[in-house]
Amino acid sequence: MNENSRPFKPFEPLVERIKKDGICLDGGILKVDSFINHQIDPTFLQSMSIEFVRRFANKEINKILTIEASGIAPAILVGFLLNVPVVFAKKKKPSTMGNMLTTEVFSFTKNKAYTVCCSKDFLHKGDKVLFVDDFLANGNAAKGIIDLVEQAGAELAGMGFIIEKSFQHGGEKLREMGLQVESLAIIDSLDNCEIKFKEAEV
């Protein structure tokens, strides 16, 4: 245990909502597209954003970073609450953007690598960055973000995820790096399409 590692506590309203509206599909897939990543319940999302603010209250943060597209909604609400800029890394290099930081991320879901990029104008030395995203699975996207933050000479204050799938081990790797990783709900297993939540640690 260090300052970045605290006993896990689930955000109970999210656990209840997943039980009510989450759909488990074969292959370890949890669909939450009725309230998080296709249709969004903004008032519920706000309550989760407040929880992120609370969990990272120990950190100085001057920028929120996310990846398009489904990270944007939670990131913008956290950014609004903290009154700091929100930057969303892009999955394709736009033709009108020069001066870019880029990294490669391998997606197991899509079985291919994609480029994630961010303008050097909006991520640089002096930034204390909180990364916010909807899902943490194997952590490849998160590692791409860590790479971008390092390239920029910025500092990573922490990483917040709405849902972590611990059986894909991304969270484990990130925490081993000494990062403060906060997940509002952690799912230990989706075997046999049954959602098993990680309980609160004491």
Next chain:
Amino acid sequence: MNENSRPFKPFEPLVERIKKDGICLDGGILKVDSFINHQIDPTFLQSMSIEFVRRFANKEINKILTIEASGIAPAILVGFLLNVPVVFAKKKKPSTMGNMLTTEVFSFTKNKAYTVCCSKDFLHKGDKVLFVDDFLANGNAAKGIIDLVEQAGAELAGMGFIIEKSFQHGGEKLREMGLQVESLAIIDSLDNCEIKFKEAEV
């Protein structure tokens, strides 16, 4: 003039912000990625979202619709203010989504067509939809949305854009269809990389 057509008034703080931070590139491109579509100023975005709420106060709205990725931020804040669900149409059909409405949109910028899709679960008869997006140019994406809303048997209450480029004529076509189209700033020309704003109508 009908109930959906009112004299244009720019949202002055946006005009000032574009003058300050917008960058004009060759080919009729206006870059606003320091505060709208790469880095986002959430407090300023909130002020624009309040302006959308004000402009569509005449309409009953039970759902906000947008297209990933840069429409999500303004849409989520408008949805939060109105306390209604926000749906973002996707640009690729996800492998885990059945039961979809789809439409084709031709992008002049990228010179190719792409598919926009939305689950039938989240857009259906009885919905009174406000579409929110960052840019209105030739209106092709907007017409794709109109197609999705029609397929769903839903009703389009209006369309709100942060920035309209009138010289690409999308707004003209949408208004001719009798739709309430509200743009917070309208740019009449970017010729010679000079930003010419449409003035308030009397």
